Amino acid sequence: xxxxxxxxxxxxxxxxxxxxxxxxxxxxxxxxxxxxxxxxxxxxxxxxxxxxxxxxxxxxxxxxxxxxxxxxxxxxxxxxxxxxxxxxxxxxxxxxxxxxxxxxxxxxxxxxxxxxxxxxxxxxxxxxxxxxxxxxxxxxxxxxxxxxxxxxxxxxxxxxxxxxxxxxxxxxxxxxxxxxxxxxxxxxxxxxxxxxxxxxxxxxxxxxxxxxxxxxxxxxxxxxxxxxxxxxxxxxxxxxxxxxxxxxxxxxxxxxxxxxxxxxxxxxxxxxxxxxxxxxxxxxxxxxxxxxxxxxxxxxxxxxxxxxxxxxxxxxxxxxxxxxxxxxxxxxxxxxxxxxxx
Ligand code: TYM
Numbered sequence: 001x002x003x004x005x006x007x008x009x010x011x012x013x014x015x016x017x018x019x020x021x022x023x024x025x026x027x028x029x030x031x032x033x034x035x036x037x038x039x040x041x042x043x044x045x046x047x048x049x050x051x052x053x054x055x056x057x058x059x060x061x062x063x064x065x066x067x068x069x070x071x072x073x074x075x076x077x078x079x080x081x082x083x084x085x086x087x088x089x090x091x092x093x094x095x096x097x098x099x100x101x102x103x104x105x106x107x108x109x110x111x112x113x114x115x116x117x118x119x120x121x122x123x124x125x126x127x128x129x130x131x132x133x134x135x136x137x138x139x140x141x142x143x144x145x146x147x148x149x150x151x152x153x154x155x156x157x158x159x160x161x162x163x164x165x166x167x168x169x170x171x172x173x174x175x176x177x178x179x180x181x182x183x184x185x186x187x188x189x190x191x192x193x194x195x196x197x198x199x200x201x202x203x204x205x206x207x208x209x210x211x212x213x214x215x216x217x218x219x220x221x222x223x224x225x226x227x228x229x230x231x232x233x234x235x236x237x238x239x240x241x242x243x244x245x246x247x248x249x250x251x252x253x254x255x256x257x258x259x260x261x262x263x264x265x266x267x268x269x270x271x272x273x274x275x276x277x278x279x280x281x282x283x284x285x286x287x288x289x290x291x292x293x294x295x296x297x298x299x300x301x302x303x304x305x306x307x308x309x310x311x312x313x314x315x316x317x318x319x320x321x322x323x324x325x326x327x328x329x330x331x332x333x334x335x336x337x338x339x340x341x342x
Contacts, residue, residue: 002141004029004189007038007080007134010061011049012209015217016290019068020194020261021146027069029144029189035075036138036322037065042080042087042130046123047115047210059308062315064220067301078318080134085326089133090126092333096163097129106151114210132156137326139184147195148206153188160185167336175335182336183329194261200234203250221298224291231287242274242282259286262293 006026008018026037039061041054058079065077080086102108102125112120123130135143135156143153160183168182197207199216207217215230222230235251244253244267259282260270274282304311335341 001032001034003036003138004033004142004144005036005038005135005138005140006144007040007043008061008065009044009209010039010041010054010057011044011047013217013219013221014061014064015197015207015209015219016258017146017197017207017217018209019220020197020258021148021191022144023065023068023070024194024261025144025189025191026065026075027071029142030071030074033142036318036325037070037075037077038080038083038134038322039065039078040080040131040134043127046121046127047111048119059311059315060305063301063304063311064297066304066311066314067297068220072314072318076318076321078315078322082315082319083322083326085137085323085330086130086133089137089326089330089333090130092337093129093133093136093159093163094126096166097126097159101155101158102126102128105155107148128152128155129159132159135186136160136183137329138322139325139329140186141184142189143186144189144191146197147190150188150190153186157185157187163333163336167333167338172332172336175338177332177336179332182332191261193257193267197258198250198254200230202235203252203254218290218294220294221301222294223298224295227290227294228287231283231290234283236279240278242277242279244271255282255286259289262289 006022008014008022026035029035039058041058044054062077062079066072070077105128108125108127111124115124131152132155135153136159145153164181164183172182199205199207199211200218201213201216209217211217215233218227218230234255237249237251239249239252242252242256243249244256246252256270256274259274260267263270265273277285331341
């Protein structure tokens, strides 16, 4: 089976964008591929964070994966920092990464603009190198992510090719290396709909964990009345019917798209169903669809969190399996880069 990996940062609350852009699709792929899903705690510390909370939100994120349908009899779930190879490969890859590649990253520019000089850590800049390590360690073929991660996957591909070129092939064979390339070159899998869920208060900016207003996002664990209130107050427009793809109506497009993905309908079906609705009616329909979809996830989440012994054992098993795969790649990289191995 081809391998697939992906992950979410545990800090900040997990929202509808993370779910529709990533986690919901992981569940669809777990029968087809050999899947590993991690909680990227090492990525979470690249911006100021609460050390008192990190461990708790890491577990919470694992529970959310399972509540969303990641099935541990098929997929492995583990915590990034539990598998040391991530940090080690990150260091090795750092020396193969040209500085200019990092300076070009859109997310770095955006995050550092918001963070202010004092809060820009070195690791915020080298973040994509750690992400490349996450993916390349497992010889992953596919990486299901939202639209905003596209550039990071492109970076990962280029870095894989560069390392294969610098240290792989004949050079590696001479050092006793087996097989072809050091790294497989992975591909992003971006869903046709839901890949870029926008804010509820501004249809031109992305729904995000870090936006100051909680009104701007639906969190996966928001109770019914909170969802209903957020949808009631979300930004709309003064047109009297609903349609997709009108550039003057980004909010309308976003809310219809959310409705489409959450109900598993086609765009045509939704366009037809909603064309004559006014905002008041559509908001009720959307709220019901969201609550119907999220409620069972929330019930499962509570069940999983009430038995943290089980959760701990899932994560321990996941880390063991992951380390077995990752260590093979890591050893190959040390060898190919010419290190003296004991
Ligand atoms: P993170 O934690 O910001 O987001 C997790 C996943 O959610 C997707 N996403 C969205 N999709 C649609 N609409 C949105 N508004 C939206 N916001 C977020 C993201 O695209 C992502 O798929 N660097 C990554 C985590 C990571 C990773 C990896 C992913 C670290 N190593 C290796 C894949 C493979 C991140 O910060 O995602």
